Amino acid sequence: MSDPARDGFGRERRAGRGRLSRAAFLALIALLYAFLIAPILIVVIASLNAGRFLVFPPDGLSFQWYVNFANSGPFVRSFFFSLRLAALTTAVATVIGTAAALYVVRHASRNDLLRMLLVAPLQLPGIMTALALLIFYYAIGLGGTSYLGLLLGHVLVCTPYVFLTVSAVLYNFDHSLEEAARSLGAGRLTTFGRITLPIIKGGIISGAVLAFITSFDQFPISLLLSGVGTTTLPIQVFDYLRFSFDPTVAAVGTISILITLGVVIVTERLGGLESLYWGSRQ
Amino acid sequence: MRRRRPWPLVAPAVALVVVFFVLPYANLVVMSFFTPARTRPYDPLLTLSNYTSVLTDSFQWWILWRTLKLGLLTTLFTLLLGYPLAYNLVRVSRSVKGILLVLLISPLLVGVVIRSFGWMALLADNGLINSLVRYGGLAPQGFKLMYNEFGVLVGTVHIYLPFMVLSLSGTLETIPPDLVPAARSLGASAARAFWRVVFPLSLPGVFAGCLLVFVLAVSSYVIPVLLGGFKVLTTPLLVVQTAVDVHNWPGAAAQAVMLFAASLACIALWVKLMNRAMRGLPG
């Protein structure tokens, strides 16, 4: 729908001086995107760097840091620990968040207080929440290094994401589809399973993806609630980085990036985007 | 046959938030009134001493000031850098927008620790930038880009820039594209049309974006630690230190509450300012 003679604000593209300032603007934009991407590219490059530091001219290629990672007990343990924790967190958060969204959108859409409450964990700084949880856990006898405590903390900050994405899809959901199913003889449960769920699938999946990534990369909560044996990958990396500059971290980071990318791509393929299209009101 | 609302659906989520969010924060506030103890994290004895010590400690005020400064500077730079990005984002075609959004969001998917490492590799004394600078002969000793406030600022601006861009572009999208041609037809130059028409209408997005970024920047922990070393102490670091290293929970709680209060004060000021600036805007 874009008219090549007009830009996004309807102005005609002018030649001459206009073109120069436009070029300068676009150069700025390109620079800014480079700024955004730079650290990630650097991480990937550093992971393949033969030397310890990134220097110019470059030292050469090497996979030594990946080997280092594979041989490092703590890194590998924390890596799998984070994966398992993220998977469990995602499962719990998705169920709780979806159920809450179903309730709020259909039965309490005007209850602002409820909605604010459910989204609140996102509004306050993670480090403060972590501190509050630490002190609270001691008060109730859970202690600061239990797996359950860590899990609950993760679920707490991940559920709002599922709640938000599922709410968004539900808000646009065409209710007459459910009514049509009922009029044809489907009970409430059947209608939910055969009609509602397939159509809101996209929202649930994107929420689950966000929850997984948030948990896998989660820092503040893990920092204060981790213990020996319950160390997540970000905490392990952090501990290494505080005292030295170790490119093994870059290898870890690159693998982390690849996993995140993989999760996003796979879920998009599973039809996440498509069902978002189905569910929208005509 | 009236059907009752299926509240069990929302019960787990509400229980989770109430028990593991509201209660802990309430507990934190209560904790700030307890007494620090030597052998234990705290004594359940009510006192105001934590607050008095926070309010009278000039070191803490200095830290707080530095934290707020970091928040303000981060907000300022993300606004300056984010506005062009947002402006561009709403002007491009659908497919390009998709790609740009991926570029914008992808750093967020990577995790703050990894990203900080990337900046370390770039900004360190033996990092890439200094290496390039030395290679090019621009400055033999290189620049001190890390373990100082500059490094921290770069880190926070980088991490919170996407939030500002998304907030701004959300509002910019709602501005009807005909307004600029209308202004131009009435004699305004491109710059004039922007400042008198587009910018004022984008203020709600500016307002929301700045608020969001400020709150996030003021409470950031990882970046000041990794990119500031032990040289840049901000209040969140102080709070964690007091709680975990010194085992002074009441003190840490009081510091946390002070940080909240200071943030709220800044927010209130900002809201007042923006309300005045946004008088007469639709919605």
Place this chain on the structure above:
Amino acid sequence: MSVIAVRGLTKRFGSVVAVDDLHLDVRDGELMALLGPSGCGKTTTLRTIAGFEFPDAGEIHFGEHRVTGLPPERRNIGMVFQNYALFPHMTVYGNVAFGLEMRKEPTASVRARVTATLEKVQLGGLEGRYPRQLSGGQQQRAALARALVIAPDVLLLDEPLANLDAKLREEMRFYVRSLQQEVGITTIYVTHDQAEAMVIADRIAVMFNGGIHQLGPPHEIYHHPQTWRVAEFIGLTNFIDGRIVGQEGDLLVLDTELGVLRCRGPAGSAETTGASAQAGSARGRSGDAKPERLIAVRPEAIQLTQGRALAGEARLNRLPGVVRAQAFLGNFVDYRVEVAPGVLLRVQGDPQARFAVGDHVEASFDPAAMWTVPAREEAEA
């Protein structure tokens, strides 16, 4: 077997009464249209009959079964929604088969019935398509097929043609009607389009503000509206305020701002009207005995002549007037004729004998082509 009986149906939304003590009987095999402007309660009534709304009071029966309180899936209804509500993630076949699946029909039977019904609605061969791949009219027919294949007791349609463009809507009216008659299913059809209701319905229930103002076959609604609202909603009407002052045979004599006019009385109750007019007492809705009435006359029932060309039928009402506006619409001319200072009558005239603006004319109307309705209430006028 399928008779729909609604008694005392009342439904409130907060402080708004959407349906007020409504009674309705739908006969076996008939198509009953619920007609009215938006907000009149027709959709709420339909949804309550379907089971998607719970009435605050009243009973609904399908034949002998008491249906009030049953959820929609147990009422054996077929429903067509305004936006079709076709399941986007299923093919046409999947959609149409859905109701049969819910009834646990064996697969072979399902296949046979779905295929047959799709043929009937001229969608044969499109089973594998998805709803978004169909045109508006095709989606409409798919929705019909889905509702009919299950052989429901009752068919409920909620403004099913509202989303189609005008030409298609006109065609689909006849199509829906013939399909309904072929199947012989008892049907309730909600619409705000009076032309649509006139074309397809066996009987029309005209609704305003939660109540039925008149129930009857289309020609009766058109020629004998019982309230001014019904008269105003169906077709075009001129209204003249008047007061009953007497009676001549089966005609009422009324004193109006345009002089004395004679008008046919309400069907079969000329005596009651005359007697009660003398008594001067106000009574209920239809057959109202208040002397204040509105005379209603359709624009096509008024004849315009130049001067006094018509030899006197003493009974005819005649008014002198001046043409103030005219518009040529192809098959007729639309005039506004001023018959008294500030009083304009709308007249539809023969395109062969056209008058120009400013022409002095005589407007005459046969009392048999006019009728009276109760005057507007103080509050509602």
